[in-house]
Amino acid sequence: MRTASAARLLVVEDDDAIAQGLVFNLERKGYAVEIARDGLEALSRARVGGHDLILLDIRLPGLDGFEVCRRLRVEGVLTPILMLTARAQSDDLVHGLRTGADDYVTKPFDLAELLARIEGLLRRRAWSRRAGNDTAGEGQVRMFGDFWVDFDSFEAGTRHGTVQLSQKEIAVMRVFLTRPGQVVTRRELLAEVWELPHHPNERVVDNVIVALRQHFEESSTRPRHILSVRGVGYRFAP
Secondary structure, X not given: OOOHHHOEEEEEOOOHHHHHHHHHHHHHOOOEXXXXXXXXXXXXXXXXXXXXXXXXXXXXXXXXXXXXXXXXXXXXXXXXXXXXXXXXXXXXXXXXXXOOOOEXXXXXXXXXXXXXXXXXXXXXXXXXXXXXXXXXXXXXXXXXXXXXXXXXXOEEEEOOXXXXXXXXXXHHHHHHHHOOOOEEEHHHHHHHHHOOXXXXXXXXXXXXXXXXXXXXXXXXXXXOOEEEEOOOEEEEOO
């Protein structure tokens, strides 16, 4: 993992003013930044590799951000993706996570929050890479019910077959599988997975839970494994 000051970011944004503003602020933080102006250019640059993070706008000419994200994940590109979106509807956010995005920020975004999300994803990527070597058993395949999760490849055996989980989905499943039967609050998940313990919007947690239930539950209203604890958070039943 590169040091934070040398991390290489790909910014995919067709609005020139927003793109230049992002480049200016990210380079001030010490990041190396590339720009792609449309979906096809984003695919080409991302396939070359070498990026530590991709900031991906949803509304792009050619291919939209959803399709760019989906194609990269299908091709095995696991670079963390932070979606930039003007859409705040829950269905769109869940769709972004299901195509493989790791997190999202809605426009107009607060710069401090965006930088915190970027820093969190970069730290989480380094932590995930170390987990297989530094934490006994967590870098291996873990099974529950009829399903499995591979923390090395980010793959999972789901009710839809083998799929690629996003970085956030993997991180949440790691918490659940290391704390079976325990109540995990939304605030704890924000702290452990997003590294944003004081973030006011806990809906980001619920959106990932929705995506995980679509992977591992036959019925989202009667889940067997990822159980809601009303007003508190969730409990994982293997």
